Amino acid sequence: MPKIFLSPSTQEWNPYIDGGTEEQYMNLLADAMEPYLKASGISFVRNDPDRNAIGAIADSNSAYYDVHLALHSNASPEDMAGLLRGIDIYYSPYSISSEKLAITIANDMKNIYPIPSKVTARPTTTLGEVTRTNAVAVLCELGYHDNKEDAAWIRNNLNAIASNLVSSLCDYFGLPFVSPVAVVKGVVITDGSGLNLRNFPSPQGDLITSIPNGSSVTIYGSVNNWYVITWNDFTGYVVSDYVVVG
Numbered sequence: 136m137p138k139i140f141l142s143p144s145t146q147e148w149n150p151y152i153d154g155g156t157e158e159q160y161m162n163l164l165a166d167a168m169e170p171y172l173k174a175s176g177i178s179f180v181r182n183d184p185d186r187n188a189i190g191a192i193a194d195s196n197s198a199y200y201d202v203h204l205a206l207h208s209n210a211s212p213e214d215m216a217g218l219l220r221g222i223d224i225y226y227s228p229y230s231i232s233s234e235k236l237a238i239t240i241a242n243d244m245k246n247i248y249p250i251p252s253k254v255t256a257r258p259t260t261t262l263g264e265v266t267r268t269n270a271v272a273v274l275c276e277l278g279y280h281d282n283k284e285d286a287a288w289i290r291n292n293l294n295a296i297a298s299n300l301v302s303s304l305c306d307y308f309g310l311p312f313v314s315p316v317a318v319v320k321g322v323v324i325t326d327g328s329g330l331n332l333r334n335f336p337s338p339q340g341d342l343i344t345s346i347p348n349g350s351s352v353t354i355y356g357s358v359n360n361w362y363v364i365t366w367n368d369f370t371g372y373v374v375s376d377y378v379v380v381g
Contacts, residue, residue: 136334136343136370137308138178139202140195140270141165145184149210151280152217153287158184160280160289161206167297170315174356175305176334176363178370188264196269202236202304203272205264208280208289220285221253223276225265228258232271240273240303247295248278249288275300311336313356313363321362321378323350330378332371336361343371352378 143161150156165181172179180200182191195203211219222244226237237256245251259265265272277296278285289296298314305312323330329345336358346352346366352373356363361372 136176136178137201137304137310138180138199139172139204139304140182140191140200140268141168141172141179141204141206142182142191142195142264143184143206144208145182145187145191146207149208149280151208151286151290152283155290157208157280160208160293161277164206164277164289164293164297167293168301170355171298171301171312172304173318173365174313174315174363175301175310176313176356176370176372177301177304177308177310192263192267196267200270201308203264203268203270204300204304205272205274207274207276208278208285209276210281211279217279217281217283219279220250220282221255222248222278224254224256225259225262225274225276226256227265227272228260230271233265233273234258236271236303236307237273239306240275240300243299243303243306244277244296247292247299249284309335311358313358316354316356319354319380321352321354321364321380323348323352323373323377324379325377330373332364332366332369332373334371336372340372344369346373354378354380 143165147158224237226233241256302312333340352364
């Protein structure tokens, strides 16, 4: 199953026009993404908010991640303060996968941002969280926080933005997007054999591991007759007929 490094802004000095900071709202966005990530079977590690971008890059590069996703909001140059709007999704021009992910995110964001023509995927050779990470990386500038309309859009649509971003990740990874449900525990009940945990909700999905009969699992979502579960640090899909909830 895919694993991402989720890197919301650590820029507590960047104020939103009507209160709050870039760090605050991007962490609230990351909080809102977590249930969708878990329900869709995407594992994640978040950056340390006490470290800067250099620290986030180092932490991301210290382990293997399929994607490094940086969450930011933008600010206009001083002479245009409050005048600019739009979303920019930055990718590495040297990575086909980075460009593919950025275009996927940008196209999906056009469905929820009030000015779709101002949502753009852009190459960068200067943003470290895109160019210096080992993982496929994109950096999302999700509106201008010095603009009243953009700042209000971010504040009022954190859940919709979170859902949209995770849906884009699912498209990129080739996974079904699963809406989160109340997290519950379940017990594997079979004829005594192990229950297959797969990387896709299909008998043709690759086998991750086998879960022993009687094991307790955590259920984060469901798709068709499959549950998205975690067990012993493994995440994947199991046939729901063999899990008793409660």
